[in-house]
Amino acid sequence: MQVFELHHLDYDEGYANGSTHSAVDGAFRNVQKNTTAFLIWRIENMTVIPLPKDQYGTFYTNDSYIIYAASQYGLPSGTDSVSREIRAGSLEYHIHFWLGSASTPDKSGVAAYKTVELDGHLGGIATQHRETQGNESARFKSYFKNGFRVLKGGTDSGFKSATKTFEIRLYKVKGRRTPIITQEESVSWNFFNSGDVFLVLTPKIIFVWIGRAANGVEKLHAAKAALVLKSENNIPNITFVDDGYEKTLNEDDKKEFNKYLPLEKRMVYPPDHSGDDGDKEKQFRSSIRLYRCSDNSGKYRVTEIKTGPIFQTDLNPEDVYILDNGSNGIWVWVGKKASDKERTESLRNARGFVKKKNYPNNTRVTRVVDGAEPMEFKVLFASWKDKDEAKGVGKTYTVGKVAKVAVAKFDAITMHERPALAAESQLVDDGTGDLKIWKIIKSNVVEVLKPKHGIFYSGDCYLILYTYEAPSQKNIIYYWLGSQSTPEDAGWTTLKVMEMNLELGGTAMQVRVVQGHEPPHFLQLFKGKMVIFRGKAAEYEELGKNSKGPSHYLLQICGSSTYTAKAVHVQCKASSLNSNYCYVLKKNKHYYIWCGSYSTGDQREMAKGFIGKDFNILMEGKETPEFWEDIGGQGTYTTAKNTDENGTVRPARLFQCSTASGEFKVEEIMNFTQTDLIPEDVMLLDAYNTIFIWLGNLSTKEERRLTLETAKNYLQNDPAGRDAHIPITEIKQGCEPPSFTGFFTNWSNSFWSTHKPFEEFRNEIEGTNTTINTKERIVYTEDSNFDQYIKYPINILTASSDKLPNKVDPLRKELHLTHDDFVSLFKMNYAEFENLPKWKQQEMKKKVGLF
Structure with a gap:
């Protein structure tokens, strides 16, 4: 257990303490608590000055800024936000103070102090973020969908007058999702590396220098940025320069380029991954720690409580806690009953903790308050439930007449017309399409006949092909891996999935299902009558044909609807019983349905689907002697009521995955839309109970090969301690089911028809130059590399x-x-x-x- 004591030297120099009781700065007086808004202020001469909206998205290295974003909970905010009063529904408030790399301690101190002051004006409920140049959070980046610029200089360097004369400038374009265009200190080869794209602005030409290892998305961002800069600066031409091919430029362009970047001094460094958050993301996801803060002894003490996974119940509203995500971010949580001093100084103390731990100075620090936690904080916990939180769709529908009406509306056409419902329920349709099942026995594929559909064995692996019309024909390949199956069988099953998908034209949705984690639509295929027996099917073979399972068994019935119910084979003894469930017992010709005292009528109705016409229903406490005899005698079992209602509703999260360096790297995209699904990318959509892997048509073979491994790593390193065996679904661009598209508002099937890859965009730009200078570009084959x-x-x-x-x-x-x-x-x-x-x-x- 680690204990840290913070002293005067551990705090930031010039970081003054704000107060919720001080008079609010005049710049903040028009900020209304019940109004959505997106506002930016800059610190000028130690004063908070509103930034004109036409300057939003431009920051200077010497300056500090305050960014305020208020929106309805879960809805996006940003440069295009419109201020409007909200009378119904809650708002979430985020205040960021952004510090340029050359910002002075005085400026950064004022930005931090004024952030506390603005929060006090709002009632102390805002989430406060400390952002530093080059290490901005996903939420900060989400405000600038078209990217933002970071220019050298600032208010104390006369940048306002610098635009009167043309300045030769060098910019680096970085970021697969949000392009960040950073001006370098000078135009020099010293800044170049082959993993990035650079823009060189000269009076006659904008040179777009493309690193040989730069990715296609950054190239596209750079080309678009060049068009904007061309218009802003009235520069005639844009010329593309390929890394290592500078001397192949035509003579006029080469002469102009050589003026500013002499080719005899060319020195380009290898790809720079120092700004890549992927490795650090993996580190913090697997090493989260929780600390309690106190100053009862007169010294501010930070005491380690536990290492993840952590739970909401670990937080006491009377205390302040620090969640340590390593160099990727520190969260400080302030309980409702904490003192005003603890509330106002919490971010300052968290910065002291960062220094004490010797973390990098640019480590992100965020303060949240009890009852107003943002989504990205909640997902760090193994369980989180908000007050009056709505239950999942599985809790909404019941069986019987109501269920029949509800399920009837889950047909394919309805689900495509109502993708939000499909996303919420994870039902593609009502399971009435064509179903074929095969069992994998080493390299052999053996078809399971229709009478045996729905009967699975934990020692086997199965391949399931489901075909439905919606409105065109769609295919889903499920592959079910039994908990006792061998790695060899699992490997053969994966191989057969790939072969089947190729036969279907490569457009099938592929869903990996591990026993015990069957998704709703998979269960719906069997109308809530799926049975999982222990062992291998071969153990029950009779005369070369599979039987319907053992002659003596006890089944635990899980779920209460056709898309949540299944029966699991458990040991036939009293200790297997649980008061929260129903069970089916078969012994010779005797059939029983045993109903635990906490089971529901819906569960009992589903249990009837696993039994014939002649059976006895027994309520807990009213068992017959014959029942106890057939189960092997009375015994103790679990009788406590299950308090885990599993009703936590988690918002979906989208990540861009990259395997460019051969290792798992991920960047989260906040407030995502369909526009974030770029064909050059592989995306991971975390719907909590399901992981979707979206394969862009232009993504690389390496990225596609590692997508499944990436998803597994993501689950295994989840700080919330989530089960690593939840379903993983692979989707190809253009073949998205409604259970996926429902997570994206205003989904358009024709969205990508206008998408232009970088090479096409480049050719168009080169064709619009006022002076057309063509040159032959040499493109080597993949064989030579x-x-x-x-x-x-x-x-x-x-x-x-x-x-x-x-x-x-x-x-x-x-x-x-x-x-x-x-x-x-x-x-x-x-x-x-x-x-x-x-x-x-x-x-x-x-x-x-x-x-």
């Missing part, structure tokens, strides 16, 4: 082998040359060199010192 190797200057590659960089193969140094350097040494391009005999290649490499 020449451009995929890290590039180094000639003098480094011609050094002795013991001085070579680690990633350079001493026998193939030529692959680490840029195209331009390769041509200058060998007087041919790599494609021509590659076609030469090996002896000739070695001879040429010896002549230039690369052998």
